[in-house]
Amino acid sequence: MTQKPFTLFFSAGESSGDQHAANMFLELKTHRPDIKGIGMGSAKMAQAGIDIRFDSSGIAVIGVVEVIKHYREIRRALTAMQQLLLAERPDLLVCVDYKEFNFKLARFAKQNGIKVLFYVSPQVWAWRPGRVKKYGAAIDMMAVIFPFEVPYYEAEKVPVRYVGHPSVDKAHPQHSKEEDLRLFGLAKATPIVGILPGSRKNEIERMLPVMLAAAQQLQTEFPGIHFLLPQADSIPDNLLADQLRAIPLTISVIKQKPYDAIQCCDAIMTTSGTASLEIALLGIPMVIAYRLSPLTYWLGRLLVKIPYIGLPNIILGKPAIKELIQHEANAERLAEEITKILKDKPYRESMRQDLHRVKQQLGEGGGSKNMALLALEMLGG
Known part of the structure; x- marks a missing residue:
């Protein structure tokens, strides 16, 4: 008797979630080639073979003001996904990041008897720890990507599994540094500084x-x-x-090879978020700079309970990397910090040692494989 293929419903609202879901689905296919994937996402999920029923590229926004501006589109997407869940009755809903939207979708699915696996925890350690119970x-299961997140859920008896951070597997150059220097036409003798303004x-x-x-x-x-x-894939050339x-300025814009570009740099100016973690995994000294809309920043100051925004600093529990936020994120302060990294060798080497500790704490990786096995475990297959 042939077994009915499992159907997984994925919900990803941003480019990173799109990539995580795609990697997880490709890993699932190696274990169960007949498995079906449908849902909301973008290009990477479609390339992996997931049937995209709602393109999320138009609702990939961050910050209170930006969400308010796109509220109508986000609400329309949520209604469409709820209707699709009822029509398809998948064996498992996999919510990937995109916290507030996916929380509402997960709650709806659970109320309608559909199992829910949530991938990438909301930052309960940073703000609103009461959300753990909600x-x-x-x-049915929270899959976390930082080891320090597990106790927050265990304390409230919420099923939780540490699966590893996706960036540990992802942040690898395609070539050696020497090959990349030749490929990009760069000289070793002159300083090379990276500019990562976001995705x-x-x-x-x-x-x-x-x-x-x-x-x-x-x-x-x-x-x-x-x-x-x-250049991030999500950013158009113009x-x-x-x-x-x-x-x-002499600026080389590099496409499709972010980690090769990063490894060539002596220092990097970056926004906060996953980029800062991937730079840390490659061991490149950096400065983190970020600006939000005034309203989003003000609300963040009221709600956020931790002293850092950069993931390397959060993992280490100390300000190993300089963070320049809002009015401090100006050209003078950025240039000053990059100059210090380039000229002060003990300062630079101390930062490199801290970045190595970040890599050690995140462990061996295998996030996509661990997620695939966890999903199969929940499916009973």
Whole structure:
């Protein structure tokens, strides 16, 4: 008697979640080639073979103001996903990040008898720890990507599994550093500084002008300096070109090879988020800079209970990496910190040692495989 293929319903609202879901599904297919995947996501999930019923690229926003602006589209997406869940009755709903939206979708699924696996915990350790109980009531399993998150759920008797951080498997260059220097036409003798302004449109608009202004100051301090800008897949060419055209700098925009570009750098200016963690895993000294809308920042100051925003600092529990937030995220402070990294060898080496500790704490990886096995365990197959 042939077994009915399992159907998994994925819900991912941002580019990182799209990638995580795609990797998980590809791993699932190696164990159960007949498994079906449907749901909300974008290009990476579609390439992996998931049937995309709602394209999430139009609702990949962050921050209170941005969510309010896109509220109608987000609400329409949630209604569509709820209706699809009832129509398809999948064997398992896999919510990938995109916390508030997926919490509502998970609660709806649970109320309608559909099992829920939530991948990437909301940051309960940073703000609103009371949400642990609420999530516990809406899900069947929480898959966390940081080992320190497990006790928060265990304390409330919510099923939890540490699966490893996806970036541990992902953040690997395709070539050696020497090969990349040749490939990108770079000289070892001159400083190479990375510019990572984010993967969302509003991040680029806020942070790229500041980073470019800092780069101009650094060019005066270090004649011959070269800048690398790894372009996120989610960012269209014209968004960068409009800003780069007016700046008299030597900047190489690198596509499709972010980790190769990162490993070539002596120092990096980056926004917070996953990028800072991937830079840490590659051991490159950095400064973290971020600006939010004033309202989002004000609300964050009221709600956030931890002193850092950079993932490397959160993992280490200390300010190993300089963080420049809001008004401090200006060209002068950015240039000053990059200059210190480039000129002060003991400071630079101390930072590298801290970054190595980040890598040690995150362990061996295998996140996608662990997620696939966890899903199969929940399916009973």
